[in-house]
Amino acid sequence: MGVYDFSVATADGGSRSLGDYAGQALLIVNVASKCGLTPQYEGLEALYRELHGRGLEILGFPCNQFMEQEPGTDAEIQDFCKASYDVTFPIFSKIDVNGSNTAPLYGYLRTEAPGDFGPQSGFLYDFVAKTFPDRVGTDEIKWNFTKFLVGRDGEVIRRYEPPVTPEEIRPDLDALLG
Structure with a gap:
């Protein structure tokens, strides 16, 4: 099984097979519009515009599980992304990334790349460790903007925790895309 075996809900109420992206490298991100x-x-949009022609797809999945920082409807989220950041990569329907209603795609991603903040420090790590101590040391998504890099074969390559910026991921993308 790989990422391309999943289907996800689109923001307009439809469904999309991730098999439609077969042969592309993917950066899958849980996003939020009211987060630091x-x-x-x-x-992310800059990466998409620069690397889409080389085979990169960025897939955004809104999630409201982190201090309700994505409260809008799917339509409101689409409007925000377009108006505020001129986002052209796909933003799908809002999902859960943790808990009993975890979207199957995210259950798979978490299993394949459990991730962890590790022995880091900094504002976000300290905040999550203090506010949600049960998440540290687990495969759970710790916060908004956790990123998963998926190879052209649909296999998960790496997980990047929220503080890792899109610019910091660029070298890995360049290596993957050739």
Whole structure:
């Protein structure tokens, strides 16, 4: 099984097979519009515009599980992304990335790349460790803008925790895309 075996809900109420992206490298990101990390949309969009022609797809999945920082409807989220950051990569329907209603895609991603903040420090790590201590040391998504890099074969390559910026991922993307 790989990422391309999943289907996801689109923001307009439809469904899309991730098999439609077979042969492309993917950067899958849980996003939010009212988060301190929301400006990462700008970096994600820059990567998409620069690398889409080389085979990169960025897939955004809104999630409201982190202090309700994505409260809008799917239509409102689409409008925000377009108006605020001129996002052209796909933003899908809002999902859960943790808990009993975890979207199957995210259950798979978490299993394939459990990730962890590790022995880091910094504002976000300290905040999550204090506010949600049960998440540290688990495969759960820790916060908005967790990113998963998926190879052209649909296999998960790496997980990047929220503080890692799109610009910091660029070298890995260049290596993957050739």
